[in-house]
Amino acid sequence: MSSSRAQNAADDSARSNDSADARSVQTAFRYLTTGELDGMAATDVLRQSLTIRSVISTASTYAKRAQRSQDQSLLTEIKEIGEGLQGAIFEQLGSSQAMKKEKLGNEKLPFNLNHEYRIHAAVEAAFDRFNLLVDCQVYIPQLVHFKEKQENQPYWDNCLQQFPAGHRRPGDMITMEKILPMPKVVREAIIKEFYPVANNQPPDSTTIQKVLGLPSNKNSLIRTYFGKEDIKLSPDSFTLRNFPLCWKPMERVGLDVDTLVAEVGKAYALMHWGAGVNGDDVEFVLGSYIIPSEAGAASTPDSQHRAIGLFLLDFGQCSFIDLAEDFHVVYQVFRGAMVTGDNQNFIPNLRKTPALFAIFKNAYINAGQKILSEKHLETRFDIDEFMQLYEEYAEDFLLY
Ligand SMILES: Nc1ncnc2c1ncn2[C@@H]1O[C@H](COP(=O)(O)OP(=O)(O)O)[C@@H](O)[C@H]1O
Numbered sequence: 001m002s003s004s005r006a007q008n009a010a011d012d013s014a015r016s017n018d019s020a021d022a023r024s025v026q027t028a029f030r031y032l033t034t035g036e037l038d039g040m041a042a043t044d045v046l047r048q049s050l051t052i053r054s055v056i057s058t059a060s061t062y063a064k065r066a067q068r069s070q071d072q073s074l075l076t077e078i079k080e081i082g083e084g085l086q087g088a089i090f091e092q093l094g095s096s097q098a099m100k101k102e103k104l105g106n107e108k109l110p111f112n113l114n115h116e117y118r119i120h121a122a123v124e125a126a127f128d129r130f131n132l133l134v135d136c137q138v139y140i141p142q143l144v145h146f147k148e149k150q151e152n153q154p155y156w157d158n159c160l161q162q163f164p165a166g167h168r169r170p171g172d173m174i175t176m177e178k179i180l181p182m183p184k185v186v187r188e189a190i191i192k193e194f195y196p197v198a199n200n201q202p203p204d205s206t207t208i209q210k211v212l213g214l215p216s217n218k219n220s221l222i223r224t225y226f227g228k229e230d231i232k233l234s235p236d237s238f239t240l241r242n243f244p245l246c247w248k249p250m251e252r253v254g255l256d257v258d259t260l261v262a263e264v265g266k267a268y269a270l271m272h273w274g275a276g277v278n279g280d281d282v283e284f285v286l287g288s289y290i291i292p293s294e295a296g297a298a299s300t301p302d303s304q305h306r307a308i309g310l311f312l313l314d315f316g317q318c319s320f321i322d323l324a325e326d327f328h329v330v331y332q333v334f335r336g337a338m339v340t341g342d343n344q345n346f347i348p349n350l351r352k353t354p355a356l357f358a359i360f361k362n363a364y365i366n367a368g369q370k371i372l373s374e375k376h377l378e379t380r381f382d383i384d385e386f387m388q389l390y391e392e393y394a395e396d397f398l399l400y
């Protein structure tokens, strides 16, 4: 990737604001204040908050610290906020961006960060192009730039010292929009509702404050496992980072699972037919993003309006398929990826939750047909037939 891809920081932050504006135009939001939520039972907080229509007005410490750091124009410490197979994810205080930095040696593999950047860019472009057509409210973290390990030595000299020890050697790096974590009131409700304690009792307030105060629990995203019934959590494994929320507890809390699942169906169709990407091992998470204040919404200089959004991320294991290939080949590549990796945790199980699977399927078919007609490919591919083949494959392939 050439260094001409690099943009300057002013352009970058303007871009993040543009994407937040575009999202807020599409969505009819429902505003909740932390004051209102504080008085509710944990189940109610989760039911009210975890929808893609909610905006939580919060006096977040993130907002205050970000404001201070921008005022002083200081380069501040860079912290790790996530880890995976290919590398680690970092944030810089006061910045709306996240950096995915590749593990040493991973750049030599076919599924390296440069490959991921190209897939991510293609998926983002497909979502931009077809989003209004299919009305999909899943968001892709907006790419900012890709920096090569070899290029731009002054850039590395400047920024590497801010990284935590152990991450200070140059490595290929993607900079993208940071998915903001769940606001504190939601993090607290997750602990109250799901922290495992004996005899099904809710955790006591000391435990709640201790778990809430762990630094790693600040970066809380929620993985939406519509294909998994439940996961037994233990105090040792309990973490708010990528908290696994399965369909049974979602239904118990009363979340609008149908709407979320339909969005996931549209997102797979956008990846497949819009971007020609197989979607292998992608992740769906509920996170948040800042939207501009609206007239009438309670606002103070330190408050923020944090909209809850469903995000699609991690394209590290994805592959491109040329839609000019024979349709059998394309169908095989797409359905193959749908049953591998973590995908079966995100796609509703067609045996155990047939009604939920039907919602996924209908949304996928509708979106796929629209995209194919727009691309004049509707005579080459038959989405109904593809879904039929996926169902047969999933039935055969999966151990129920
Ligand atoms: N743009 C982002 N904003 C906030 N958190 C992120 C972002 N990208 C990734 N993460 C967090 O970091 C984790 C690891 O990132 P991921 O891209 O999945 O890496 P890997 O390919 O190595 O699995 C994710 O599961 C998520 O929790």
Ligand SMILES: [Mg+2]
Binding pocket: 084, 085, 283, 314
């Ligand atoms: Mg990952």
